[in-house]
Amino acid sequence: MTATATAPVAGENAAAVRRVSVARGYRxxxxxxxxxxRIRLVVLACWTAPALFVAAVSRQSTLPSDTLFGRWMHATGWAGSLVVLGFAGTWALPLLTSLVAGDVFAAEDRLGTWRHLLVAVRSPRRIFAAKALAGLTVVLLLVxxxxxxxxxxxLLAVGNHPLVGLDGHLLAPSDAAGKVLLAWACVLAPTxxxxxxxxxxxxxLGRSPMGLLLPALVALAMQLAQMLPLPVAVRLALPGYAFIxxxxxxxxPAQLRPxxxxxxxxxxxxxxxTALAYAVFVRRDFTNASYDGTGRRAVTLGALPLAALLGATVAAVAVATPSAGSGIGQDKVQRSVAVAFAHLYRMQTAELKRPAVTEAELRVSAACNKGGGQRTAEGAGxxxxxxxSWHLPGVQAVGTAVYQxxxxxxxxxxxDGDGPKEVNGYFLVRTPIGDAPNPLWQFDGNVELLDTTPKG
Structure with missing residues (x-):
């Protein structure tokens, strides 16, 4: 039996049969x-645990330098928020969406309360809208x-200081604040x-636990896919790509196209x-108290359309983007390393109280190979x-430094700096006021996968 709104009985009090609005059902x-x-506990954890974590880690002598922006948590309060964002996109947000959205309909199946809800609301469509909006509200509250x-x-533990970007340039506190907030806003889409x-x-899937685990499993599958040597079009077409x-x-300039x-x-x-969930919901049989999901309908109205959507998005991205293969090539790597080194060299120069120098004067270049030149210089690894190599004004000798x-x-x-020691071979540099972190020892960078910047 397909769920439909119950018609009012003749002579019945109009107020008694008045339909419940979406707003009232949402509340x-x-x-x-x-x-x-469990929802209250999760909300409390999301509003308190990150602050405690960032404050505690920022005061430690060792930092999570293997995490993006982790090495800068002593320098600025904005770095800690980005560390949490990286963890949230990988683990926290998929689990939170599973806990909230994965159970919002299945709970009625476990409790056997669908009939009572239908009698009260008299419209499966409004029930779906109210439940979907309530789940969305809680998810947004968590993010x-x-x-x-x-x-x-x-900010409380470290302060509102400039942030070093992924190409070594320094973001003013106001710019860092805006981009951190924009980054959090962007991950709302995959969430x-x-x-x-x-x-x-x-x-x-009804009361089956697989419904509750589905978002987490999909997120795990996307993480595994990102670890594979997939073409750029496939990588960008995955719904969780905005997490990274x-x-x-x-x-x-910002790499905005990906x-x-x-x-x-x-x-x-x-x-x-959401449209597929709605189509399945309005066609289900609420008269069967033992309903536990319909396998064929779950496949025809759920899995197959999503698989077709993945194929369509891959084809659309492949047509829209000029890049092919992994998107990681020798020229791109050399350009990214050279730009980051130039910015960070100027930072090290300021720490050492040496005469200021511009990127144009340094004329930094990088020569990169893969596998000692025995492999094609392309792809991850x-x-x-x-x-x-770089040049200093008034100095004929060319400076060189090696990185792995x-x-x-x-x-x-x-x-990872591999010498010489006075440039990038040690994690500290000796300044006139004491030892300070060496910005050239290790640094993070980002290769632009799409061919959107002109080659120098």
């Missing part, structure tokens, strides 16, 4: 969600809590996509998965090696 569903102890708590904890997939799983493409905000594609794909998936690079498939790299 009811929101109260039901926030009355659950806002993570952002505000992590930023507040960092909504996972939440919509959670709604679909909750509707299609926010890195491009912290380069100069981020825009990732956000657009996430929003398309959010709309499509930890066997990249770069020799950086570990480049991941999403274009992020860590450059």
């Amino acid at each position: 009811f569903e929101l109260v039901k969600l926030v009355s659950q102890w 806002v809590g993570l952002a505000c708590s992590s930023a507040g904890g960092g 909504l996509a996972l939440a919509a997939i959670g709604l679909l799983g909750s509707v299609a 493409s926010w890195n491009g905000l912290f380069t100069d 981020l825009a594609i990732g956000v657009a794909v996430g929003l398309v998936w959010a709309v499509a998965a 930890n066997d990249w090696r770069c020799v950086v 690079l570990d480049i991941t498939s999403d274009g992020r790299f860590v450059a």
Whole structure:
């Protein structure tokens, strides 16, 4: 039996049969969600735990330097928020969307309360809208809590100081604040996509625990896919790519095209998965108390359309982007390393109280190879090696420094200094006022996967 609105009985009091509005149903569903102890606990954790974590780590002598922006947590409070953002996109947000969206419909199946809800509301469509909006509200509350708590904890513990970008340029505190908030806003798109997939799983799989786990499993599959040597078009077409493409905000110029594609794909998936969840919901049989999901309908109205959507987004991105293969090539790596080194060399010069020098005067260049020149200089890997050269005004000798690079498939790299010691071979430099962190010892960078910048 397909759920339909119940017609009013002749002579029945009009007030008694008046339909419940979406706004009233939304308030009811929101109260039901926030009355659950686990939801309250999660909201409390999202609004307090990041601040405590960032404040505690920022005061430690050792920092999570293997985490993006982790090495700068002593320098500025904004770095801690970005560290939390990286963790949230990988683990926290998929689990939170599973907990909220993956259970918003399945809870009624476990409790056997669908009939009571239908009698009260008299419209499956309004029930779906109210539940989806209530779940969205809680998810947004969790994301806002993570952002505000992590930023507040960092600012209180370290302060509002400039932030070093992924190409070594220095962002003023106001610029850093704007880009950190924009990065958190951008991850809403993949979060909504996972939440919509959670709604679909909750509707299609009934009281099965797989509905609750579906967003987390999809996120895990996307993480595994990002570790594979996939073409750029496939990588950008995954609905969770905006969880990592926010890195491009912290380069100069900003690498906005991959981020825009990732956000657009996430929003398309959010709309499509929500529409599929709605289609499954309004066609289900509420008269069967033992309903536990319909396997065939879950496949035909759930899995197959999403698979087709993935194929369509891959084709659209492939047509829209000029890059092919991994997107990581020798010229791009050399350009990224040279730009970052030039910015950071100027920072080291200021620390050592030496005469200021510009990037144009330095004329930094980098020569990089992969596998000692025995392999094609393309793609991700930890066997990249770069020799950086620069010039100082009035000095004929050319300065050189060696770096070992570990480049991941999403274009992020860590450059580890390999000498000379006085330039990049040690994590401290001796300044007139004492030892200070050496910005050239290790640094993070980002290779632009799309061919959007002119080659120098």
